[in-house]
Amino acid sequence: MDVLEEAILEQFRTAVGERFVLSSPEERLVYDCDGCVLLKAIPQAIVLPKTTEEVSAVVKICHTHNIPFVARGAGTGLSGGALATEGGIIIALNRMDAIIEIDPVSRTATVEVGVVNAWLNREARPYGLFYAPDPSSQSACTLGGNIAENAGGIHCLKYGVTVDHILGLELVLPDGDVLWVGSQTRRIDGLNFLGTIVGSEGTFGIVTRAVVQLLPIPVHIHTMLLAFDDTAAACRCISAIIQRGIIPAALEFMDAFTVNAVNQAFSVGFPDSAEAVLLIELDDKTSLGLETSLEELLSVVAPFKPSQTQHAKTEEERVQLWKARKGAVAAYGRYLPAFYLHDCVIPRRHLATVLAQIIAIGQRHDVLIGNVFHAGDGNLHPNILFDPDNQAMMTRVLKAGEEILDACLTVGGVLSGEHGIGIEKSAYMSRLFTPEDLARMAGLKRLFDPKNLANPEKILPHRSSCGENNTATSISHPLFTQHGAWI
Numbered sequence: 001m002d003v004l005e006e007a008i009l010e011q012f013r014t015a016v017g018e019r020f021v022l023s024s025p026e027e028r029l030v031y032d033c034d035g036c037v038l039l040k041a042i043p044q045a046i047v048l049p050k051t052t053e054e055v056s057a058v059v060k061i062c063h064t065h066n067i068p069f070v071a072r073g074a075g076t077g078l079s080g081g082a083l084a085t086e087g088g089i090i091i092a093l094n095r096m097d098a099i100i101e102i103d104p105v106s107r108t109a110t111v112e113v114g115v116v117n118a119w120l121n122r123e124a125r126p127y128g129l130f131y132a133p134d135p136s137s138q139s140a141c142t143l144g145g146n147i148a149e150n151a152g153g154i155h156c157l158k159y160g161v162t163v164d165h166i167l168g169l170e171l172v173l174p175d176g177d178v179l180w181v182g183s184q185t186r187r188i189d190g191l192n193f194l195g196t197i198v199g200s201e202g203t204f205g206i207v208t209r210a211v212v213q214l215l216p217i218p219v220h221i222h223t224m225l226l227a228f229d230d231t232a233a234a235c236r237c238i239s240a241i242i243q244r245g246i247i248p249a250a251l252e253f254m255d256a257f258t259v260n261a262v263n264q265a266f267s268v269g270f271p272d273s274a275e276a277v278l279l280i281e282l283d284d285k286t287s288l289g290l291e292t293s294l295e296e297l298l299s300v301v302a303p304f305k306p307s308q309t310q311h312a313k314t315e316e317e318r319v320q321l322w323k324a325r326k327g328a329v330a331a332y333g334r335y336l337p338a339f340y341l342h343d344c345v346i347p348r349r350h351l352a353t354v355l356a357q358i359i360a361i362g363q364r365h366d367v368l369i370g371n372v373f374h375a376g377d378g379n380l381h382p383n384i385l386f387d388p389d390n391q392a393m394m395t396r397v398l399k400a401g402e403e404i405l406d407a408c409l410t411v412g413g414v415l416s417g418e419h420g421i422g423i424e425k426s427a428y429m430s431r432l433f434t435p436e437d438l439a440r441m442a443g444l445k446r447l448f449d450p451k452n453l454a455n456p457e458k459i460l461p462h463r464s465s466c467g468e469n470n471t472a473t474s475i476s477h478p479l480f481t482q483h484g485a486w487i
């Protein structure tokens, strides 16, 4: 896509200041992809507003000139959501990074959306409070991106995902008008737009501020690692824990490949002969409550015969366990430079079967797959590793990804637990929804955005060219047949 015409760039400069409109080829290239490096699209310009008024002014210019716009936080998204696939501009919210207020009495914070997730926790800690949704990318990703994707994280099993923690938000609508939805309380009168906007991936407008709920930091915490010689036993153990009604703060799974990767990267000494490792964290308000839960948990786990049980004895040991878990994806970089990550959610009782299928799919297509995921939620994360310069490998990776999605949908799963549909999975939506379902969703989008300018082409499938071969790459795959060669 070419840069925008000078007269329009000038209008953006007037709205936000000369320095905050980027339009040189080098600057635009920086914004050509997000964490899903499979897909690329160069925007026509990048605009960096500082206030809601500036966002509104920029969006009004887009509305007048029919220019598509895409909100962007840190660009850690994994479904190509922050890409300007239809041309137009990226509105980067990183300068809107103020924590406006922390109210320890109401246990809320009012924030601008460019605030990085981990910063809010750093600022809330002195009050004995924390913001619960904790994506593994929390040291980089923004609250705006979290709201748009309805982000989850390691501790969301017990505490709920982003939508459960947003009380109110400010949205710049696609015509530039500003709307507040929700309230300072947990109750909403009228239609619940809040639940519609959270998770809408920037397709209804740009979120500029939010009031979020904070929770007291748990005082009594116990973290442990269980190793298993048998993956199926580890999966059955996960289901048994939840079936008993025990809801750990976190219940995470790592396969043997991932254990080896984190051992090499972080020297954490995870049991390297294990086929599967579970990381489990319990927390409670009282030490007695914690002891009772731990006792019950260990009695549920025992019949599945873990080969090793390690308890974190100090806060340092606990932090080390979670550091290894949160760094798992980075550790894969020791094997191949890039990863294609799916995040289907399946009913937990199918975990063992689907994991076995994923391993078989990896072997059949000769690709490396590391599994590290939010087991308690049934939210799988098969990371298919690849080398972007190896086209033959890319064909196998995409085919394996498609088969993994099919395996998950077959057992009643859904396409995404927390990374969103974006552009990467939009072509698969018709495997999950009927044309009538999709038409109703498109109708809702039209209500907010009749001109289809806010992050167009995301979530809903648009073109019907699936099945054609892409001429530039010769890869037959929905990702490519729909949109052309983006690698």
Ligand SMILES: Cc1cc2nc3c(=O)[nH]c(=O)nc-3n(C[C@H](O)[C@H](O)[C@H](O)COP(=O)(O)OP(=O)(O)OC[C@H]3O[C@@H](n4cnc5c(N)ncnc54)[C@H](O)[C@@H]3O)c2cc1C
Binding pocket: 034, 035, 070, 071, 072, 073, 074, 075, 076, 077, 078, 080, 081, 082, 093, 113, 134, 135, 136, 137, 140, 141, 142, 143, 144, 145, 146, 147, 148, 149, 150, 151, 152, 153, 154, 201, 202, 203, 205, 206, 207, 208, 329, 330, 418, 419, 422, 455
């Ligand atoms: C190593 C790694 C680990 C990850 N782990 C997790 C995890 O555990 N849990 C999880 O949920 N995700 C995880 N992610 C995915 C990603 O970090 C999340 O989706 C995150 O919420 C994206 O935030 P961001 O600021 O980077 O958003 P971006 O990537 O910039 O944008 C993501 C989407 O949000 C939209 N958007 C951004 N800001 C706004 C706004 N202000 N208003 C409207 N729309 C907006 C964009 O248009 C885009 O569609 C991980 C990613 C990586 C790379």
